[in-house]
Amino acid sequence: xxxxxxxxxxxxxxxxxxxxxxxxxxxxxxxxxxxxxxxxxxxxxxxxxxxxxxxxxxxxxxxxxxxxxxxxxxxxxxxxxxxxxxxxxxxxxxxxxxxxxxxxxxxxxxxxxxxxxxxxxxxxxxxxxxxxxxxxxxxxxxxxxxxxxxxxxxxxxxxxxxxxxxxxxxxxxxxxxxxxxxxxxxxxxxxxxxxxxxxxxxxxxxxxxxxxxxxxxxxxxxxxxxxxxxxxxxxxxxxxxxxxxxxxxxxxxxxxxxxxxxxxxxxxxxxxxxxxxxxxxxxxxxxxxxxxxxxxxxxxxxxxxxxxxxxxxxxxxxxxxxxxxxxxxxxxxxxxxxxxxxx
Amino acid sequence: xxxxxxxxxxxxxxxxxxxxxxxxxxxxxxxxxxxxxxxxxxxxxxxxxxxxxxxxxxxxxxxxxxxxxxx
Numbered sequence: 222x223x224x225x226x227x228x229x230x231x232x233x234x235x236x237x238x239x240x241x242x243x244x245x246x247x248x249x250x251x252x253x254x255x256x257x258x259x260x261x262x263x264x265x266x267x268x269x270x271x272x273x274x275x276x277x278x279x280x281x282x283x284x285x286x287x288x289x290x291x292x293x294x295x296x297x298x299x300x301x302x303x304x305x306x307x308x309x310x311x312x313x314x315x316x317x318x319x320x321x322x323x324x325x326x327x328x329x330x331x332x333x334x335x336x337x338x339x340x341x342x343x344x345x346x347x348x349x350x351x352x353x354x355x356x357x358x359x360x361x362x363x364x365x366x367x368x369x370x371x372x373x374x375x376x377x378x379x380x381x382x383x384x385x386x387x388x389x390x391x392x393x394x395x396x397x398x399x400x401x402x403x404x405x406x407x408x409x410x411x412x413x414x415x416x417x418x419x420x421x422x423x424x425x426x427x428x429x430x431x432x433x434x435x436x437x438x439x440x441x442x443x444x445x446x447x448x449x450x451x452x453x454x455x456x457x458x459x460x461x462x463x464x465x466x467x468x469x470x471x472x473x474x475x476x477x478x479x480x481x482x483x484x485x486x487x488x489x490x491x492x493x494x495x496x497x498x499x500x501x502x503x504x505x506x507x508x509x510x511x512x513x514x515x516x517x518x519x520x521x522x523x524x525x526x527x528x529x530x531x532x533x534x535x536x537x538x539x540x541x542x543x544x545x546x547x548x549x550x551x552x553x554x555x556x557x558x559x560x561x562x563x564x
Numbered sequence: 565x566x567x568x569x570x571x572x573x574x575x576x577x578x579x580x581x582x583x584x585x586x587x588x589x590x591x592x593x594x595x596x597x598x599x600x601x602x603x604x605x606x607x608x609x610x611x612x613x614x615x616x617x618x619x620x621x622x623x624x625x626x627x628x629x630x631x632x633x634x635x
Contacts, residue, residue, distance in 0.1 A: 338628050391604060395603055399603055493620050498583070501575075505577065
């Protein structure tokens with residue numbers, strides 16, 4: 222077994238630029254400057270906005286790879302955790318207010334496994350009309366999640382029991398390349414990024430990722446890190462696995478039409494087949510036994526599904542309206558060639 | 565490696581593929597063999613898959629918001 226490590230892949234990301242008082246406070250704390258009381262700013266902030274979402278993202282990143290020059294033990298800094306809790310409460314309250322709720326799990330699943338042939342969406346747009354600039358923007362933004370693909374869901378493993386735990390690990394095992402490092406989905410995504418002339422350095426595009434991108438990843442971290450939200454994490458996971466196959470197939474066609482190359486086609490082709498399996502495992506192996514054991518979990522799973530749908534809708538709208546107006550969907554456009562760090 | 569005493573589990577789903585445990589090699593009617601190294605493989609049994617013999621969720625019900633004749 223080889224033990225070489227790639228310095229680019231293992232490097233910690235640089236701290237991003239603040240987008241307001243909350244992210245400014247978190248970044249000050251990460252720089253060792255202590256945490257000021259930000260209760261008034263949390264109350265005034267848009268819970269789906271850039272400032273709060275970046276602040277929350279930076280708090281969560283301490284649990285993944287951390288940041289260059291930031292002490293690892295800030296992960297459990299009580300003042301920073303107190304601020305994170307305030308940010309989480311605002312985000313969670315906004316999500317609860319944005320979803321219809323309920324506990325009709327079968328209806329939620331049925332709606333997800335119907336293929337809406339002519340529905341507008343990002344993958345449908347990229348398949349038929351999108352240009353290479355839009356495709357590369359999409360990949361740059363999705364890298365915020367995909368370079369840590371499956372990591373947020375791994376937090377839930379010790380929070381599940383029995384069959385649900387075993388089945389979730391089966392899916393995660395597949396996401397992590399079934400024991401082969403070079404087949405990890407995060408690694409396949411990085412291969413695609415390089416093929417597209419993008420930087421595959423972890424966190425490279427954080428500074429240009431808008432709130433709608435960060436919010437999706439923050440939901441995963443939020444639900445993964447709170448036992449109370451384990452059912453919601455399963456719901457989030459289920460939405461991704463249930464809807465990924467058809468969307469990935471459209472992206473295979475987009476990649477072919479745009480001549481992206483084998484790594485790009487391969488990443489999405491892998492997800493067509495893998496997620497057709499994962500759908501079945503999630504429905505029959507995770508959700509069914511989870512709810513059979515504790516029927517109260519149904520409402521939590523439904524919440525996770527609906528919250529994921531709300532955030533996916535916001536991101537889709539942002540991407541499609543930006544592109545329709547001829548604008549970049551990033552906070553700053555990619556440089557030509559794209560591999561250079563944004564200024 | 566000791567022989568696995570547990571029989572391989574094959575699960576027939578009510579609305580989709582047949583699920584097979586472990587890596588499998590599938591032999592097609594024309595003699596072609598395809599390998600899936602996944603921990604679980606979803607085998608297409610409806611014949612609609614564009615990645616036959618593996619499921620690609622093509623069995624799903626397809627709906628249109630706008631009826632075809634109005635497009």
